[in-house]
Amino acid sequence: MANGIELDIRVVPPRDKHPTIFKTFDALASGESFVLINDHDPFPLRYQFEATRNGQFSWSYLEQGPEVWRVSIGKS
Amino acid sequence: MKLSIARSVAATMPVGQLAALARERGLAGVELRGSDLDEARAVGEALGRVVGIYVEALDEVRSEATMRASALLSAPVVAARGVVPSEQIPTLDAAYAAAGAKLLVTHGTDVEEVALLASALDEAKARAIGSAWEIRPATDPLSDVPAILMASAEILAHVRLHGGGPELRYEDAPSTGDLFSSLALSRYGGAVAMMPSSPEYAEGWESWLAGKIKNGCGTAYEKKKKREEASDRELDIRSVQPKHRLDTILSAYRALSPGRTLHVTFDHDPSCMYYTLDAMEPKDSFTFVKNGEGPDVWYADVTKHER
Numbered sequence: 001m002a003n004g005i006e007l008d009i010r011v012v013p014p015r016d017k018h019p020t021i022f023k024t025f026d027a028l029a030s031g032e033s034f035v036l037i038n039d040h041d042p043f044p045l046r047y048q049f050e051a052t053r054n055g056q057f058s059w060s061y062l063e064q065g066p067e068v069w070r071v072s073i074g075k076s
Numbered sequence: 077m078k079l080s081i082a083r084s085v086a087a088t089m090p091v092g093q094l095a096a097l098a099r100e101r102g103l104a105g106v107e108l109r110g111s112d113l114d115e116a117r118a119v120g121e122a123l124g125r126v127v128g129i130y131v132e133a134l135d136e137v138r139s140e141a142t143m144r145a146s147a148l149l150s151a152p153v154v155a156a157r158g159v160v161p162s163e164q165i166p167t168l169d170a171a172y173a174a175a176g177a178k179l180l181v182t183h184g185t186d187v188e189e190v191a192l193l194a195s196a197l198d199e200a201k202a203r204a205i206g207s208a209w210e211i212r213p214a215t216d217p218l219s220d221v222p223a224i225l226m227a228s229a230e231i232l233a234h235v236r237l238h239g240g241g242p243e244l245r246y247e248d249a250p251s252t253g254d255l256f257s258s259l260a261l262s263r264y265g266g267a268v269a270m271m272p273s274s275p276e277y278a279e280g281w282e283s284w285l286a287g288k289i290k291n292g293c294g295t296a297y298e299k300k301k302k303r304e305e306a307s308d309r310e311l312d313i314r315s316v317q318p319k320h321r322l323d324t325i326l327s328a329y330r331a332l333s334p335g336r337t338l339h340v341t342f343d344h345d346p347s348c349m350y351y352t353l354d355a356m357e358p359k360d361s362f363t364f365v366k367n368g369e370g371p372d373v374w375y376a377d378v379t380k381h382e383r
Contacts, residue, residue, distance in 0.1 A: 003265030007256060008079045011240040011268065014318060015344040015370060016253030024257045034260060037079070039102065040319030047351040067102030 005034035009042075021045065025057065025073060033074035035062065041069050049073075077256075077264055078104035080127045082236065082271035083112060085281045092119040097285045099124055107154065107236070107269040110136045113145045126151040127267035128180070128208070128234050134159050137168065137179065146177035154208045154234055157182040162196040165205060173202035180208040180234050185216035190227040197231050208234035213250040214273055221255050225262045233266045235259070240270035242284035243277055245314075245343075247372060307333075312341040314373075325349060326356070329378060337379040346376040353378065 007024050009017050024034055036042060041064065049057050058074040081098050083091075083106065092115075095106050105125030108116055110132075116123055126149045129142065136142055137155045146153045153172075160168065160181045172179045181197075183189045193207055207228050225232070243249055259268075272278045311328050313321050325340065332338050340346065350364045360381065367375040 003263045005260050005263055006077050006265065007260035008077050008268065009256070010079060011237065011244070011270065012253050012256050013244045013249040013251065013343075014314075015372065016251050017318075017344060018348055019345070020253035020257050023253070024260055027257070027261055037077075040322075044322055044348045044352040047355040048348045050355070051351045067100065 005032070006037060007034055008037040010037065010039050018045065018048065021073075022052075025049075025053070025075065028075040030075055033058070033072050036071045036073055038069045038071075039067065041065065042071060077235075077259060078127060078267045080105045080107060080125075080267045080269045081241070081285065082107040082130070082269040083109045084271045084278070085241070085285060087278070089282070091115045092122055094285075095119070095123045101285060101287070104267065107267070108151075110142060110153075113141070116145075116149070127269060128152055128154040130154045130156065130236075132156040132159060134161075134164075138171070140175070143172060143175035143177040146172075146179075147175050152178040152180045152206070152208075152233060154180045154236070155182060157184055157210055162192070165196050166199050166201075169200035169202045169205045172204035177204065178233075179205045181205060182208040182210050182236065183228075184210055185212070185218070185220055185224060187220050187223045187227060190224050194227055194231055206233040207231040208236060210236040210238070211255070212238040212273065213252050213255060214239065214248075218250075218252075218255055221258050225258055225264075229262065232264065235264070235266065235268045237268050237270050238273040240268075241272075242280045243273060247343075308337045308339065310339045310341075314341060314343045322349075322352065329353065329357075329362075329380070332378075332380045334380050334382045337377050340376045340378065342374040342376065343372065344374065345370065346374050349376060349378075 009021060012020050021036060028034065046059055056076055058076065060072045062072055063070040080103050086094055091112050098106050105127040107128040107130055108126055109130050129146060129151055131137055131142060131153055137153060137160060142153055168179055181193060183193050197205055209232060239250065272281050309328055309332060313325060316324050329338055346366055353362060362381060363379045365377045
């Protein structure tokens with residue numbers, strides 16, 4: 001299927017959420033992006049990206065609640 | 077991927093109410109059963125998106141009424157595993173194509189089964205048939221996920237997930253992170269219909285869907301707040317819904333007296349909390365010590381520095 005990469009993290013147990021997101025991000029080629037879907041604002045994750053992958057990622061909100069947040073996370 | 081729910085989440089609830097709750101929950105839609113179609117027709121437009129019509133008998137798959145409903149709702153008919161014999165695939169393909177409908181044949185987490193189905197679907201020249209994948213993460217061999225995604229890359233259009241929802245918070249929730257990362261990276265864009273992994277969990281799902289799962293953590297916290305302001309604090313974040321966790325942690329931390337420690341229990345690696353506090357709180361205002369390496373429980377001790 002020729003779709004973009006969409007990762008709905010709502011279906012992943014809490015202990016696996018961030019590792020799954022970083023695993024998906026790390027598998028991207030440079031210039032690729034994925035859409036992260038969550039049931040709350042994932043801004044703590046952004047701080048973690050800034051601390052561990054500083055300068056390597058872009059972050060833009062496509063939808064901000066109240067039930068669903070969608071963030072496009074790109075790899076530079 | 078389009079996160080949805082299956083009818084079995086609340087098998088006796090009116091279809092219209094189920095669809096409305098799914099929407100309020102921010103879900104993409106509902107997978108109905110063939111037996112729901114009359115009720116669905118009565119609900120009409122208010123039903124929202126139907127992501128699939130699940131049928132368990134070959135007669136239902138072949139019925140013109142089912143095909144008409146599929147075309148009308150723009151929803152594929154999802155035939156249960158083992159219901160469609162492969163020799164009938166070309167005939168059904170032609171019939172579904174003529175009706176403007178779509179049929180998906182379900183397979184399990186079984187590489188050989190998927191390979192056989194993929195080669196049978198090669199004969200479906202009208203391309204009105206695809207595949208659906210029924211996953212039971214608690215018992216299926218998840219190491220086969222990459223092979224299955226590769227074998228079904230051209231045909232996969234629907235996923236039936238036994239689990240998710242309120243079951244994610246159970247301690248023995250299977251680790252589905254790699255499964256979802258693989259699905260995402262394969263650019264899967266179809267529905268993921270969640271359902272109880274066993275009938276005994278069904279009740280928990282209905283409350284989850286209705287948003288009735290609340291826990292006393294916040295109220296207990298308010299009561300204890302006064303007493304504990306001047307002492308160390310304990311907070312078990314595992315019983316708090318993910319969407320409320322950060323606010324709960326931040327307000328507990330901010331209510332802490334200088335020199336005191338907040339002991340937090342997590343069901344995930346708390347590094348994200350360190351980075352968040354580091355970004356949001358004044359520089360060098362706290363010490364953060366992470367204890368435990370999981371896989372199920374982690375602890376963090378956050379000490380607020382004296383000013």
